[in-house]
Ligand SMILES: CC/C=C\C/C=C\C/C=C\C/C=C/C(=O)SCCNC(=O)CCNC(=O)[C@H](O)C(C)(C)COP(=O)(O)OP(=O)(O)OC[C@H]1O[C@@H](n2cnc3c(N)ncnc32)[C@H](O)[C@@H]1OP(=O)(O)O
């Protein structure tokens with residue numbers, strides 16, 4: 223029945239202050255207020271409906287995305303939303319679109335790597351969306367290997383201009399979001415050539431389309447790369463292909479007389495290349511920025527899937543009826559708990575590691591401005607490793623949540639197939655997860671060689687086993703006289719272990735803070751212990767081989783996990799309510815707040831276009847002749 227809370231009995235079991243936990247999840251009372259207000263604004267506006275996406279063709283889907291993006295911008299302008307509120311609105315609209323890359327990469331790249339003059343010229347236009355930008359780095363032939371990019375940018379000192387060119391098919395820019403049909407400008411990464419000498423990959427601001435009629439400029443060939451995984455999903459995004467045919471990049475900026483996108487290098491009017499004495503890897507700064515945001519995004523995506531699976535696991539009953547009584551809620555099965563509750567704990571763990579990484583990134587950015595590069599290697603290793611760890615765990619976790627919902631999890635109306643299809647490229651974009659773990663492994667090798675065996679003593683006591691595991695895994699590999707490449711698969715495992723150590727230790731540090739609200743800290747302690755003991759159980763071979771735990775410890779840890787699952791059980795619904803997701807944002811009948819699943823599933827089925835007629839289109843052409851033929855055969 224509508225209006226009845228079918229999960230009220232679950233909510234009444236809660237042993238902690240859910241409203242206080244909502245503040246913890248949001249990060250602060252202010253953050254909660256903004257999220258709560260904007261999510262409800264989006265949910266209540268039919269202009270942002272998203273329940274029809276799976277029935278649209280690619281062109282209809284894309285045009286609808288353009289409509290929504292324009293509508294979102296109008297809403298932002300009309301309501302005079304702040305930058306924070308506008309970002310939240312785009313988040314709750316929940317549709318991959320060109321605006322992600324305009325706001326999420328194009329603008330940050332100019333802010334992070336542009337000179338003062340370049341920022342003064344381009345940022346006002348970008349903030350007003352009078353230009354729409356994309357981040358064009360990856361090419362058909364190279365994505366992971368940035369130093370392998372082939373696009374060239376040759377400085378012509380006669381005209382004080384750059385000539386941007388795609389010398390080969392494989393140098394075609396390929397994948398950049400927003401590039402295919404919308405972006406008017408790109409930050410294009412190309413090999414800088416001055417006076418016949420090459421100076422590596424740099425970023426350039428290049429106009430792609432006319433601001434009058436949106437037609438591609440002379441020398442620009444641009445389009446969409448075609449359908450991607452899933453039906454709706456990321457097909458709302460125009461990932462594009464771009465070729466330059468000796469394009470004159472005429473954006474000369476007074477300061478350096480050309481548009482080299484970097485405060486770390488300039489080309490003077492006399493055609494001299496000046497490399498500042500800063501690490502060349504600062505050219506990768508935008509990727510580092512996005513990787514740290516992707517960690518926070520992982521906690522959002524995983525928490526959405528866990529919210530759906532937890533609520534449905536409390537609604538779904540299967541087997542176990544005693545004397546005609548109700549069947550057992552599947553959330554009460556120990557197997558369901560052992561699959562679901564570690565994912566609930568991971569969602570919270572990733573939330574807090576995302577908060578810490580945001581601090582680390584802000585700290586390293588501040589240091590860079592003072593030419594202090596001391597923490598840059600650690601910041602790179604942490605953003606790379608934690609992006610890899612959290613996106614892999616989240617993609618796997620969303621799929622596990624689909625399976626936790628049985629057959630109905632496979633329905634589009636569960637929200638899980640779409641969530642999975644939109645999320646999984648996160649394991650690839652902003653750096654293939656294995657390639658990024660290799661960077662962490664390289665950092666660990668260097669650290670071990672510099673510090674000897676102890677990677678760091680700066681960890682809370684509770685993580686000694688985790689720290690010893692990393693050291694052991696590294697010693698086993700570093701001690702062996704074989705090259706990095708030969709041992710890379712093993713070193714990647716050590717890199718994962720190192721990142722898990724960071725997540726566990728930051729969760730423990732979070733619990734050492736003042737956390738208001740009845741029972742809130744206690745619930746977080748239970749989730750922290752579940753996260754740590756679940757990983758210890760999953761990787762117990764590593765821990766046993768280090769000798770820092772015995773088989774008895776491993777058995778005790780497993781017993782403790784079962785006990786912890788029992789402690790979470792009465793609070794599970796309240797813990798996912800704390801995410802404060804609207805039904806609109808969740809986009810899931812299985813995860814609806816009131817738990818009134820079956821009537822909603824049944825109603826939704828009849829809305830499918832296939833049910834517009836009781837006899838399907840094609841019956842008379844194909845089925846009837848078939849049946850008639852069978853009848854004739856049967857008479858033989
Ligand atoms: C807010 C966000 C909102 C919106 C965005 C929305 C969602 C995102 C959705 C889609 C957008 C997707 C965009 C993209 O995918 S953009 C393209 C991403 N591409 C990559 O990530 C490429 C990955 N490859 C690399 O980063 C580099 O090629 C790699 C680091 C793998 C190798 O670089 P290179 O060959 O130059 O260096 P090495 O020889 O390996 O190392 C030399 C040295 O430099 C250090 N290093 C490397 N990278 C960095 C860095 N980023 N920062 C600092 N230091 C770095 C490395 O550790 C070595 O140091 P040392 O050992 O001391 O010599």
Ligand SMILES: Cc1cc2nc3c(=O)[nH]c(=O)nc-3n(C[C@H](O)[C@H](O)[C@H](O)COP(=O)(O)OP(=O)(O)OC[C@H]3O[C@@H](n4cnc5c(N)ncnc54)[C@H](O)[C@@H]3O)c2cc1C
Nearest residue numbers: 357359360364365366397398399647650651652653654656
């Ligand atoms: C949805 C989506 C959106 C994207 N958006 C953008 C964008 O806006 N702008 C942009 O510039 N790019 C974008 N990209 C491209 C993305 O950044 C690249 O696809 C990503 O960096 C991976 O590079 P690759 O495709 O070359 O993979 P590859 O490196 O070719 O990976 C293929 C396999 O090779 C392995 N491998 C590669 N190198 C090594 C090594 N040294 N050692 C061991 N194994 C290795 C990888 O682990 C992987 O298993 C996007 C991609 C996707 C899927």
